[in-house]
Amino acid sequence: MAKHQGVSLSVIKRLPRYYRFLGDLLKKDVTRISSRELAQLMQLTASQIRQDLNCFGGFGQQGYGYNVADLRREIGSILGLDRNIPTILIGVGNLGRTIARHMDFESSGFQLVGLFDNNPSVIGQSVRGLTVSDVAQLDEFCHARQPKAAILCIPREVARATAERLISLGVTSFWNFSHYDLLLDFEGLIVENVHLGDSLMTLSYRIHAGEQAKENSIQSN
Amino acid sequence: MAKHQGVSLSVIKRLPRYYRFLGDLLKKDVTRISSRELAQLMQLTASQIRQDLNCFGGFGQQGYGYNVADLRREIGSILGLDRNIPTILIGVGNLGRTIARHMDFESSGFQLVGLFDNNPSVIGQSVRGLTVSDVAQLDEFCHARQPKAAILCIPREVARATAERLISLGVTSFWNFSHYDLLLDFEGLIVENVHLGDSLMTLSYRIHAGEQAKENSIQSN
DNA sequence: TAGATTGTTAATCGATTAACAATC
């Protein structure tokens, strides 16, 4: 415990993937696995897996490998999935509604406690058992319920102002879908930007590059 | 041109972000920008920006900087945004419908040409001007329209089999939302996995780690 | 010309991989 301090972001970004693969193994009733086997499965090196896991502690056993269930539980605990961070979602349009319905917040360490929008035709609707409130009620709600995290599914134009308002209401973490890079300098502020558009453009590049490589290889014959 | 061969993935992943920031500058009628100014804006180093851009060619001018409009156009062209890769989407549930409606395919190098589902209550619906077809018609459709890319918004259990079927029908690129890591070894296959759940878990970790760091710093006082 | 800023090379830093002693 407490070994995980200053672990590099690249390692952290791999943890959920380990967690998923271990979950799959568990479903297949695999009880133990070696770093070599897991590496083959995940297309990583065994060294990297052992290195990654040892950032947090010695979860394996020499000569045996790793116990799948134990390792998964440990990683889940490191990720903090066993908590219920009170979380609100702002912007219940297409995307916001889908995120609210689709994500498994409970098993990811979050609890969705409020939905907000400024569109009168959306306010009052029920999504995932929550009634959409007017953003005008945000101050009141935050004082009462103290949400720590907010999911932003709002237009880019209002992202910054909304984030600043939420920060002033005690929200410290953002899951940001707003096509705008929240680069705010607040002590302790945590932002995960999700840029689906960037991902799509990267795919475009790679298709493009792949075709060029093919052309080049044909030319070089 | 054709300078971009074997450019590292980390550089490529930054290109869409450059593209977005340059778009913002353009809207503000900024015509020129130096690497130093852009670095400050994007929270990068000027060195990195110059290094990144020089993977593809000398877009700047000594003593002047970069022309915003020109640079943006160049990056768009490198990303291949000026194309129309025929693309289909499989799985028009909550997520699939939102992706179909929400993404700006046209300005990302793609053209959405077909939607497919196996749910009778969804088949026949119209989304983004396209009628949802039965997945049973996939073979026929692919032979006729030759889609090159597919967006997978299907349950993880059927992801692999569906991908293999699509590959056999000539689809070579996947934008995969299915919570399953497509790790297939086909020559020229390109996959972008989007794991929203991983992103959420990473946020959970960072909140957790941030709190621990705070506790530690209090202890150390 | 002088000032500014790029393109590019060299230095540094960090992350991945390899190797192996420790140990189950």
Add this chain to the structure above:
DNA sequence: TAGATTGTTAATCGATTAACAATC
């Protein structure tokens, strides 16, 4: 004990940063 596989250190690789000559 012998075999297997970890935890951990050392070597390698790649990416970022710094520096500066080239040049607008």
